[in-house]
Amino acid sequence: MTARVAGEDVSLDHWIGGERVPSAGRFRDVSPIDERVLGEVAAGGAAEATLAVDAALDAFETWGRTSPAERAAAMHRIADGVEARIPQLAAVETEDNGALLRSHLRGVMPRVVHNFRFFADWLLQLRHEDLDTRGHRNHVSWDPAGVAVLVTPWNAPLMLETWKVAPALAAGDTAVLKPAEWAPLTASLLADITADAGLPPGVLNVVQGTGEEAGAALVSDPRVARIGFTGSVPTARAIARQAAANLVPLSLELGGKSPFLVFADADIDLAVSLAAEQYDNAGQVCLAGTRLLVDAAVHDRFVELLVERIAGLRQGDPRDPSTDIGPQVTRAHLERVDGFVQRAVADGASVLAGGGPNTELGGLYYRPTLLVGAAEGSEILTEEVFGPVLTVQSFGSEEEAVAMANATRFGLAATVVTSGDARAERVAGALVAGTVWVNCFFVRDLRAPFGGSRQSGVGREGGNWSFDFYCDVKNSVFAPSARGRA
Ligand code: NAD
Numbered sequence: 001m002t003a004r005v006a007g008e009d010v011s012l013d014h015w016i017g018g019e020r021v022p023s024a025g026r027f028r029d030v031s032p033i034d035e036r037v038l039g040e041v042a043a044g045g046a047a048e049a050t051l052a053v054d055a056a057l058d059a060f061e062t063w064g065r066t067s068p069a070e071r072a073a074a075m076h077r078i079a080d081g082v083e084a085r086i087p088q089l090a091a092v093e094t095e096d097n098g099a100l101l102r103s104h105l106r107g108v109m110p111r112v113v114h115n116f117r118f119f120a121d122w123l124l125q126l127r128h129e130d131l132d133t134r135g136h137r138n139h140v141s142w143d144p145a146g147v148a149v150l151v152t153p154w155n156a157p158l159m160l161e162t163w164k165v166a167p168a169l170a171a172g173d174t175a176v177l178k179p180a181e182w183a184p185l186t187a188s189l190l191a192d193i194t195a196d197a198g199l200p201p202g203v204l205n206v207v208q209g210t211g212e213e214a215g216a217a218l219v220s221d222p223r224v225a226r227i228g229f230t231g232s233v234p235t236a237r238a239i240a241r242q243a244a245a246n247l248v249p250l251s252l253e254l255g256g257k258s259p260f261l262v263f264a265d266a267d268i269d270l271a272v273s274l275a276a277e278q279y280d281n282a283g284q285v286c287l288a289g290t291r292l293l294v295d296a297a298v299h300d301r302f303v304e305l306l307v308e309r310i311a312g313l314r315q316g317d318p319r320d321p322s323t324d325i326g327p328q329v330t331r332a333h334l335e336r337v338d339g340f341v342q343r344a345v346a347d348g349a350s351v352l353a354g355g356g357p358n359t360e361l362g363g364l365y366y367r368p369t370l371l372v373g374a375a376e377g378s379e380i381l382t383e384e385v386f387g388p389v390l391t392v393q394s395f396g397s398e399e400e401a402v403a404m405a406n407a408t409r410f411g412l413a414a415t416v417v418t419s420g421d422a423r424a425e426r427v428a429g430a431l432v433a434g435t436v437w438v439n440c441f442f443v444r445d446l447r448a449p450f451g452g453s454r455q456s457g458v459g460r461e462g463g464n465w466s467f468d469f470y471c472d473v474k475n476s477v478f479a480p481s482a483r484g485r486a
Pocket of ligand 1: 151152154155160178179180181209210212214215216217219230232233234235236238239253254255285286287384386456457
């Protein structure tokens with residue numbers, strides 16, 4: 001079964017062993033733009049999960065033995081295929097998850113291409129200096145591990161899927177991808193692209209369906225060698241329980257409640273511009289610095305300028321290039337976001353901007369919201385909202401700022417705005433976070449480690465860290481006598 005979305009034919013079936021496979025059960029995929037049904041997507045369960053792991057295991061027999069050069073060449077062909085279809089992928093993804101078309105065209109889809117090229121190239125230069133132990137040679141190799149199950153979210157679907165698919169395939173693993181049921185379409189297009197690129201059947205499989213059925217069946221299959229997950233903390237707990245039964249290594253990239261610190265010595269215009277960026281993707285960004293912590297000396301000025309900036313943000317149809325903020329992904333999510341805001345207000349917080357759905361636009365549009373005066377320790381300051389909602393608090397000293405920044409169970413990212421180099425070093429060192437940005441935001445280099453501290457994640461990916469996870473890293477120790485023999 002296919003659907004016509006943004007002028008593209010998109011298969012709504014699974015992709016297993018190089019073939020389209022339907023399911024009797026189907027679920028509705030709804031566009032956040034106007035809540036129209038885009039298609040009825042195959043809802044996989046235990047049977048499809050088993051079939052996909054079977055196919056991936058079969059394919060591993062061959063793919064796991066290909067040379068790095070062959071795998072890298074295949075990855076570059078996939079990258080070429082993605083690159084050639086950026087406009088189509090961008091348009092379909094915008095219909096599917098409601099994120100801005102201009103971001104998909106300029107940043108997100110080019111990054112998908114980069115994911116494949118980067119891990120292809122990194123694979124070819126994986127090295128570890130051989131260690132000498134009393135004449136014995138220790139040689140490290142990165143061996144393929146087997147079948148990787150990859151479970152991903154909807155907020156940047158193809159980018160986050162390929163952030164896992166690319167290193168898994170480069171490592172020589174075969175993969176079963178379970179995209180989020182709220183934005184499943186570009187994963188289906190990726191399957192087509194890999195087939196066109198000549199990827200052998202079964203190397204990449206896509207099982208569509210809900211987390212509770214398709215996802216749970218995949219992560220509990222004892223034949224799986226790795227589980228890569230990006231999503232929320234509660235789902236991570238459910239997956240970790242399944243993985244524990246089979247002792248399968250997990251990589252978990254989870255949510256956050258990241259702090260955004262503005263010191264009195266900051267370039268205030270820069271601080272305001274960076275703060276406004278925290279509304280990107282309608283606030284549906286794991287890394288967003290949603291807790292604005294501002295030195296009391298500049299608090300009022302900063303707030304005044306930020307409120308002005310928020311008033312200038314254009315909300316509307318994400319296909320319109322002049323739109324800054326699109327819709328929330330589903331009605332249930334919009335209501336969840338609003339619930340956080342209304343409870344915060346009931347608890348004493350004041351609304352400086354937004355504070356509810358955009359009633360002029362209707363649909364799933366939520367106004368960019370800024371809250372002040374939230375009760376210390378309240379959920380709006382400690383739980384992830386995942387919507388366009390920021391809070392502002394003031395601090396009196398650097399020590400207090402760091403203590404406030406570190407006062408959640410998360411540790412995904414942090415942003416610091418200051419003109420003091422020594423302060424920047426000190427504060428970056430004291431923050432608990434997988435990534436700290438100083439006077440910048442969202443600068444990502446795939447060579448660098450990425451992940452979360454505390455409950456924001458387990459493990460790191462990027463560069464060697466991805467290969468450490470997706471491979472069975474092996475140390476072979478050669479006695480002196482073994483040298484030179486055939
Ligand atoms: P989610 O946890 O609800 O779903 C993520 C995926 O898990 C989906 O594919 C879903 O179908 C699947 N799933 C759900 N229950 C499952 C189960 N029992 N077994 C197996 N799979 C299951 O998250 P979401 O709403 O799609 O995404 C938003 C969350 O993702 C936020 O918390 C956000 O911070 C986080 N996120 C983190 C990063 C990161 O890199 N750290 C990036 C993007 C999003």
